[in-house]
Amino acid sequence: MQGTLDLMVMQTLATLGPLHGYAIAARLEQVSSGAVRLNMGTLYPALMRLEQRGFVRGEWNVTENNRKARFYGITAAGRRQLTRQKEDWGRTVSIMQAVLGEQG
Amino acid sequence: MASVCEWMRRLWGTLSRNRRDSEMEEELRLHLELASEDMARRGDSTEDALRAARLKEGGVSQAMDAMRDQRGLPWLDDLTLDVRHALRSLRNSPSFTAVAVLTLALAIAGNTVVFGVVDAVLLRPLPYQSAEQLAMLWTEDPTQNLREGRSACWNVEQWRSQNQVFADIAVFDGVSTTLMGTDGAEKIVGGSISPNLLPLLGVQPVHGRSWSSEEAELRQRLVLISHRFWQARFGGSTDAVGATIVLDGFPFQIIGVLPAGFQIATLDADVYTMSEEWQTRHTVRGGNTWFVVGRLRPSVTFDHAQAEMSAIARRLNDQAPAAERNRGISVVPLSLYIVGPQSRLALWMLGGAVFCVFLIAAANITSLSLARSIGRAREMAVRATLGASAGRIVRQLLTESIVLAAVSGLIGTMLAFGGLRLIRVFGPADLPRLNEVSLDLRVLGWALAISLLAGILVALAPAIATLRRDLRPSVQEGGKSVSGGTSTRRIRRALVVAEFALAIVLLVGAGLLVRSWWHVNGIDPGFRPERVLMMELSSPTAFSVLTQRTDLYHRALEQIQAVPGVESAGAIGDLFIANSREQVVTIERDDGAFSERLRFRRDEVSADFFKAIGTPLLRGRFLSIGDGPDAPPVVVINDAMARRSWPGQDPVGRRLKLGPRDSDRPWYTVVGVVGDMRRQGLEREPVPQIFESLAQNAPRSVDLFIRTSSDDPLSMAGAVRAAIRRVEKNAPIYGVAPLADQFGTYLEQRRFQTSLLTGFSVLALLMAGVGLYGLIHYSVATRTREIGIRIAVGARPAHIFRMIVREGLQLSAAGLALGLVGALWLGRAGASLLYGVTASDPFTFTTVSLLLTAVAAGGCYFPARRAMKVAPMAALRQE
Numbered sequence: 015m016q017g018t019l020d021l022m023v024m025q026t027l028a029t030l031g032p033l034h035g036y037a038i039a040a041r042l043e044q045v046s047s048g049a050v051r052l053n054m055g056t057l058y059p060a061l062m063r064l065e066q067r068g069f070v071r072g073e074w075n076v077t078e079n080n081r082k083a084r085f086y087g088i089t090a091a092g093r094r095q096l097t098r099q100k101e102d103w104g105r106t107v108s109i110m111q112a113v114l115g116e117q118g
Numbered sequence: 119m120a121s122v123c124e125w126m127r128r129l130w131g132t133l134s135r136n137r138r139d140s141e142m143e144e145e146l147r148l149h150l151e152l153a154s155e156d157m158a159r160r161g162d163s164t165e166d167a168l169r170a171a172r173l174k175e176g177g178v179s180q181a182m183d184a185m186r187d188q189r190g191l192p193w194l195d196d197l198t199l200d201v202r203h204a205l206r207s208l209r210n211s212p213s214f215t216a217v218a219v220l221t222l223a224l225a226i227a228g229n230t231v232v233f234g235v236v237d238a239v240l241l242r243p244l245p246y247q248s249a250e251q252l253a254m255l256w257t258e259d260p261t262q263n264l265r266e267g268r269s270a271c272w273n274v275e276q277w278r279s280q281n282q283v284f285a286d287i288a289v290f291d292g293v294s295t296t297l298m299g300t301d302g303a304e305k306i307v308g309g310s311i312s313p314n315l316l317p318l319l320g321v322q323p324v325h326g327r328s329w330s331s332e333e334a335e336l337r338q339r340l341v342l343i344s345h346r347f348w349q350a351r352f353g354g355s356t357d358a359v360g361a362t363i364v365l366d367g368f369p370f371q372i373i374g375v376l377p378a379g380f381q382i383a384t385l386d387a388d389v390y391t392m393s394e395e396w397q398t399r400h401t402v403r404g405g406n407t408w409f410v411v412g413r414l415r416p417s418v419t420f421d422h423a424q425a426e427m428s429a430i431a432r433r434l435n436d437q438a439p440a441a442e443r444n445r446g447i448s449v450v451p452l453s454l455y456i457v458g459p460q461s462r463l464a465l466w467m468l469g470g471a472v473f474c475v476f477l478i479a480a481a482n483i484t485s486l487s488l489a490r491s492i493g494r495a496r497e498m499a500v501r502a503t504l505g506a507s508a509g510r511i512v513r514q515l516l517t518e519s520i521v522l523a524a525v526s527g528l529i530g531t532m533l534a535f536g537g538l539r540l541i542r543v544f545g546p547a548d549l550p551r552l553n554e555v556s557l558d559l560r561v562l563g564w565a566l567a568i569s570l571l572a573g574i575l576v577a578l579a580p581a582i583a584t585l586r587r588d589l590r591p592s593v594q595e596g597g598k599s600v601s602g603g604t605s606t607r608r609i610r611r612a613l614v615v616a617e618f619a620l621a622i623v624l625l626v627g628a629g630l631l632v633r634s635w636w637h638v639n640g641i642d643p644g645f646r647p648e649r650v651l652m653m654e655l656s657s658p659t660a661f662s663v664l665t666q667r668t669d670l671y672h673r674a675l676e677q678i679q680a681v682p683g684v685e686s687a688g689a690i691g692d693l694f695i696a697n698s699r700e701q702v703v704t705i706e707r708d709d710g711a712f713s714e715r716l717r718f719r720r721d722e723v724s725a726d727f728f729k730a731i732g733t734p735l736l737r738g739r740f741l742s743i744g745d746g747p748d749a750p751p752v753v754v755i756n757d758a759m760a761r762r763s764w765p766g767q768d769p770v771g772r773r774l775k776l777g778p779r780d781s782d783r784p785w786y787t788v789v790g791v792v793g794d795m796r797r798q799g800l801e802r803e804p805v806p807q808i809f810e811s812l813a814q815n816a817p818r819s820v821d822l823f824i825r826t827s828s829d830d831p832l833s834m835a836g837a838v839r840a841a842i843r844r845v846e847k848n849a850p851i852y853g854v855a856p857l858a859d860q861f862g863t864y865l866e867q868r869r870f871q872t873s874l875l876t877g878f879s880v881l882a883l884l885m886a887g888v889g890l891y892g893l894i895h896y897s898v899a900t901r902t903r904e905i906g907i908r909i910a911v912g913a914r915p916a917h918i919f920r921m922i923v924r925e926g927l928q929l930s931a932a933g934l935a936l937g938l939v940g941a942l943w944l945g946r947a948g949a950s951l952l953y954g955v956t957a958s959d960p961f962t963f964t965t966v967s968l969l970l971t972a973v974a975a976g977g978c979y980f981p982a983r984r985a986m987k988v989a990p991m992a993a994l995r996q997e
Contacts, residue, residue, distance in 0.1 A: 035145060036152040053174065054146055054181040059188040062137075066127040066188075084145050 019060050021103060022050065024069060024088055024096045032087035034077065035061060061086055069095050125191075132190035132198070142185050146178045200517035207518060214490060218483045219526045221885065222572050225472075225479035226530030228878065230557075230565040231537035232472045235545070236465050237564075238555040239457055245379065247320025248413075252452035253420065254383070255287065255410040255427065259444050266448070268407035271312075271399035273434070277410075277447065280430050283423040285415045288315035289396060289408035292385045294819065296656060296850055298364035305656060305852040306347075308365065309387030312396040316342075318413050319382070323374030326359035329392060337397055341370040345378035347388040365389065367660070383411065383456055384550060411452065424449045456550050460950060464871045467948055471627065471878045474620045476568065478882050480575040481613040482889040487519065488606050489896045491580040498584060512581040519580075520573035527569025531557075534565060546866035579609050607897070611929055614893050617886040618933020619940060622970055624879035626941035629962035630952055631872040637954030638868060643861065644795035644804065646732030650857040651831035651838065655689075656819035658848040667816040668747065670846055675724055675822075677841040683827050683834055688727030689812055689820040694860065695719060695797050704781070705763045706773045713778045718759060718806040719797075720776075722815050728754075728792055730823045731857075736760075738770035738790030745789075745811040752811065754790040759806035774808075786810070800864050801953055823857065831856045871951065883973055886933070890977035894926045898981045902988055910990035922982035923975070930974030934967055 026041050027033060033041070039057055042050045064070045069092035075085045088096070131137070150168075153175050157167035175181075186192075208215045243249045255277065257267040271289060278287045288311065295308030313334040322328065323342060333340055341363065343351075352358035362369050370391065381387075395405050414423055427447040435443045454462075491498075498511055535557050545552045583606045655674065657667045671689055678687040701720075704713045725743050728735065736757060745752050753774070760769045773785040786808075794804035812820070826834045835854050842851060898905070905918055945957030955962065 034148070036149045039149075040152075040156070051174070053176040054149055054178070055176045055184045058142070058146065058149075058181055059184045062185055062188045063124065066124040066131075067121070068123050081148065082144070083148050084141075 017099070018103075019052075019056070020064060020069075021096070021099050023057075023060060023064065024092055024099075027070060027086060027088040028093060028096055032073075032075075032085040034083035034085050036083075038086070064092070068092075128189070128191050129194070132194045137189055139182070139186075142182060142189075143178065146181050150175060150178065196513075197517070200514050201521055203514060204518035204521040208522060211490065214486060215522070218486060218522055218576075219529065221479045221482060222523060222526035222569075223529040223533060224881070225476040226527050226565060226568055226572065227533035227537060228472045228881075229476050229568050230531060230534035230561060231541060232465075232469050232874075233564045233568075234534070234538050234555050234557065234561045235541060235552070236469050237560055239549060239551045240462060240465060242551075242554065242560075244453055244456065246452075249452065251285075251414040251416070252319070253284075253412050253414060253423065254450045254452055254455040255412050256448045256450065257407075258446040258448050259442075260446070266450075269410050270403070270405050270407055271393070271395045272403045272405070274408070274410055275399040276434055277427065277430055280433070281423075281426055283415060283418045283426045284412040286314055286318045287410060287412040288312045288318045289393060289410050290315055290382050290385060291393075291406070291408050292387060294656070295389065296366050296658075297389075298367070303656075303658065303848050303850040305654070305850040306388040307386070309382065309385055309390040310393045311382070311390055312393050315382070315411070318411070321377065321380060324377050325356055326372070326374030328374055334392060334397070337392065337394060339368055339370045340373045340392070341365065342374045342376055342390040343372055344376055344380065344386075344388050344390075348375045363389070365391070383409065383452060385409075412449075420449055420451060461549060461867065463948065464867070464951055467627065467951070468871065468874055468878075471624050471875055474624055475878050475882050475885070476572070477575075478617045478620050478885045478889070480572050481617050482885055482892070483519075483522075483572075483576045484579045485610045485613045485889055486892060487576060487580050488583060488610055489892070491515070491583060492606055508585055511584060512577075515581050515584065516574070516577040519577035520570070523569045523573030523576065526572065527565055530569070531562065531565045534561075546870040548863055548866055549870070579613075583609065610893050610896075614886070614889050614929050615933045615936065617882075617889050618930050618970065618974070619937035621879065621882040621886040622934055622937025622966060623940045623944060624875070624882045625966045625970065626938070626945065626962060627948065628872070628876040628879040629966050630945065630948075630955055630957065630959060631868075631875055633955045633959060633962055634951070634953040635868060635872045638800050638865065641796065641800045643800060644733055644793050647857040647861045649826050649829060649831050650731065651824040651826060651834055652693075652853070652855055652857045652860060653822050653824075653835070653838070653851055654819060654853040655822050655842065656850045656852075657816075658846065660848075664816055665747065667818070668813050670849065671724065671812055671816060671820055672743075673845045674842045674849075675726070677845055678822070678824055678838050679726075681834070681837045681841050684838070685825045685827055686726045686730040687822065687824045688730035689724040689822050690727050690809075691721045691723075691817040691820055693731075693797060693821045693823070701776065702778050703763075704775050704777065704779045706785075707764060708767060711779055716762070716806065718808060720808045720810065722812045722817060722820075723754075723809045724812045724820075727809075727812075727823065730825045731795075732825070733795055734793045736791045736793060737768065738788070740790055740792075741809070741811045743813070746813045749814075751784050751786045751814055752789045753786040754792055754809045755788055756792055756804065756807040756809075757794045758804050759808060760791045762806045883970065886970075887973040887977045890926055890930060890974055891981065893929075894922060894978050894981040895984075897925065898922060898985045901985075905985050905988045906990040906992070909988060915986040918988075919982045919986045922985045923978045926978030926982075927971070927974060930971060930977075934970055937970075938963065938967070 022042055023038060026038055026045075030041065035054075035057055038061075039052045042052060061070065061072070065072055065086070069089060070086045071089050072084045072086045074082060077083050150171055153171035154164070154167040157170050158164055186195075244252070246252060254266075255269070255274075256265070257269045257273070258265055259267065268291075269289075274287060274289055278284070281287075290309060290311040293308045293310050295306050297304045297306045313329045313331070316322070316328050324345070325348075326342075328342065329338075329340060343358065348354060348358055351363075352361070358372055358375060361372050363372065364370070370389075376390070393408070395402070395408075412423075414420070427449055431445055431447045435445055438445065501511060502508070538555055538557055538561075542553065542555050545555075655671070657670050661667050661670065675687050675689060678684055701716065701718065702713055703716050703718070704711050723741065725741050725745070728740050737760075738754070741752065741754055755763075755769060763769070763774070764772060769788045769791060772788050774788065775781065775785045776783045792809075795807070796802060796804050798805070822838075824831070824834065824838055828834055832855070839851055839854075842849065908918065909915070941963070942958055949957045
């Protein structure tokens with residue numbers, strides 16, 4: 015789900031600040047206890063899309079062990095988008111729960 | 119908003135590649151390294167860790183592909199690639215490109231120009247509010263052969279008050295008006311209109327206002343002026359509104375200026391005044407007749423309106439006087455009145471013709487690119503082998519031909535721009551609305567559409583041929599021999615046949631029009647327009663007494679005849695006429711006097727009129743100066759009148775009078791018979807005519823005809839004008855022109871149609887010829903080996919020559935047969951444009967067939983010569 019991927023990436027960046035691609039993937043994998051595994055072909059196009067939409071901004075920088083990496087940080091527009099999407103997501107979840115609870 | 123932003127960046131990404139591949143790759147590599155380090159930390163060996171990381175994260179190149187797709191717009195990326203490839207491939211075959219671009223550009227230019235004309239004259243709505251609801255209303259009378267007749271205000275008021283279909287009905291007419299200026303009297307065109315006409319048309323003055331209803335009631339002398347008049351007389355100053363001008367001796371106050379280009383149907387006047395008769399329409403029966411225009415109520419159809427008006431006409435006929443009991447009312451859409459069916463047909467014909475030229479051009483280029491596609495079979499096969507799908511290859515072919523068409527369209531549009539300017543200047547002056555022609559967005563849109571169509575048409579056949587062919591095998595063949603060429607050849611042969619068929623249809627049409635042109639040009643108008651100067655002379659408004667006018671014309675003609683270089687001079691009320699009226703006349707014959715209704719024309723002429731204009735005397739004598747007001751009333755009649763009213767008898771010495779036998783009008787004695795004159799246009803049969811003496815009945819204005827000894831009669835205009843001024847300073851003189859020019863306008867539309875269609879058909883024929891040449895040439899080239907073998911085993915060169923020529927002529931004959939059938943079928947539809955020939959004129963059909971066969975033979979000759987000279991050994995060594 016494209017929307018959820020964007021949401022997860024933006025949430026990660028909003029909590030932890032600028033990260034490079036691998037760090038984002040590693041963090042997501044850790045938080046989800048291994049359930050979310052993003053390969054490069056999924057993650058980087060998504061980052062590029064978010065950048066094209068103006069929600070994140072990428073910059074070349076050095077890592078703590080002095081390696082060149084592209085760090086992605088969330089922008090103001092990204093934060094607004096994140097808030098909006100989180101609300102949507104919450105609404106979707108509660109609707110689904112209500113509907114499924116009814117059926118059960 | 120965000121997604122717009124994304125698209126903009128992706129577009130930018132396509133154009134500039136803002137993130138470099140190397141950069142993206144670096145990012146991915148780091149990702150892999152970090153992943154494998156993580157794995158290694160968990161205990162794998164370095165090599166295993168790297169492999170595991172690759173397995174988990176996916177390959178770098180796949181990720182790169184996904185990123186590239188996200189970076190730009192993939193289809194746009196492909197398109198730019200295709201366009202670059204197309205340009206390269208077109209540059210690689212410059213002769214093909216040049217021929218194709220030139221042919222298509224010409225065809226696109228022709229289509230754009232003709233569409234521009236068709237659009238301006240036929241398609242664009244008239245410049246009135248909801249112009250599609252406007253209609254002309256005509257009085258008809260089948261018993262009098264009266265069609266599109268004008269109507270009196272009293273009748274119009276009856277229609278107006280009794281119908282439910284028209285929101286309103288108004289009247290108008292053009293009147294010749296004298297404008298008194300500081301430098302003497304001048305003739306201008308006036309429009310007399312009912313006050314409800316402008317609101318009916320939905321037109322408002324750009325300055326000032328229109329008449330109010332009280333002003334209309336009070337018949338105040340208030341005038342509206344045209345934009346042109348405003349610019350010319352008042353320099354576009356707003357002071358004009360409120361100024362006073364003197365028209366026909368009365369002061370009129372200007373209250374408004376009409377929009378630029380405003381005209382009512384075909385009436386384009388300088389000043390518009392209120393119709394006085396309109397105000398008395400409730401009480402006064404009869405009077406002048408007017409043009410009538412109405413606006414349909416919303417959602418009323420023309421059929422419905424016609425039905426209701428016919429019913430009203432029947433009702434009115436029951437109460438009408440005996441002579442008016444057969445009247446009908448016809449409702450004609452205004453647009454159809456302004457551009458008549460003949461002009462419409464001619465324009466659609468030209469549009470069709472130029473589209474045929476376009477199709478032939480497209481067929482030629484298709485055929486060429488088919489030939490090229492066989493030559494490129496190897497290129498395509500390589501691409502297919504390397505993994506290009508058939509769809510991808512077809513898309514590239516399509517791109518190539520669209521690039522070709524776009525270049526042609528660009529050049530064609532530039533040509534069309536020039537062409538449209540030429541048309542505006544040199545097009546027929548009597549074709550309505552031609553001044554509205556311009557290269558506007560609609561016309562540009564058409565140019566674009568037709569270019570695109572060209573691109574698709576040209577790509578279609580090669581694309582189909584490519585799809586059908588199995589692309590792979592020709593890689594092994596080394597591209598020399600031609601495999602799968604038969605279906606291509608069949609398509610090309612069919613294209614050539616179609617080209618010839620289209621060309622023949624155009625040629626037959628052009629041939630028939632040229633023949634008609636010859637006939638019309640050869641028509642004897644009944645007078646000799648060469649070396650004759652024409653002008654109009656009005657008597658001053660103060661001349662209300664008949665003898666004043668008689669005297670003026672008589673003395674003016676005397677003075678003119680005294681001018682050196684003038685051979686003779688004469689006058690007539692009006693030479694060129696639109697319609698004749700039906701009247702009752704009483705004719706005296708051997709067996710008594712008979713009254714009959716007769717459609718004829720009555721004019722007043724001066725003594726030397728026939729001499730000046732060059733109309734021959736058949737019997738009796740011309741009118742003379744002696745036939746004055748006190749002499750017995752006499753007339754000269756034309757031959758048509760003599761044949762109609764005195765068949766087989768000599769009319770000289772007989773009498774006739776206007777009105778029924780018991781009317782108190784005077785008897786006229788016929789003193790002479792003159793030849794018929796075609797005064798309603800060359801293609802209209804002359805109507806019976808009666809000529810009275812100008813000295814016995816002088817109209818308010820006359821047409822003067824001055825036969826000079828100069829080949830440039832206009833050079834005499836000054837001297838003639840001075841001669842008239844010596845007689846009367848205040849008489850307006852206007853419309854000075856050589857008679858031959860006036861006459862030329864009769865032929866203008868026909869000249870336009872004929873020359874354009876002839877041009878198109880010659881172009882079509884040449885293109886078809888070139889198409890055949892290309893096909894045969896190619897066929898010889900691909901059959902060199904076969905021909906070489908034939909010669910080697912003993913075929914004589916003449917035999918080879920015949921074989922090749924036969925192939926070409928078979929195709930042209932097939933096209934000829936198809937085309938002739940088409941021409942016969944279409945000819946009937948266009949028959950009304952012809953004069954003096956039938957639509958199946960055998961002479962035209964034969965000539966055109968011979969011409970086409972000659973061109974076809976020419977197209978085969980050169981390739982056949984080449985085939986004859988094939989050296990057998992060289993041909994066999996070819997592979």
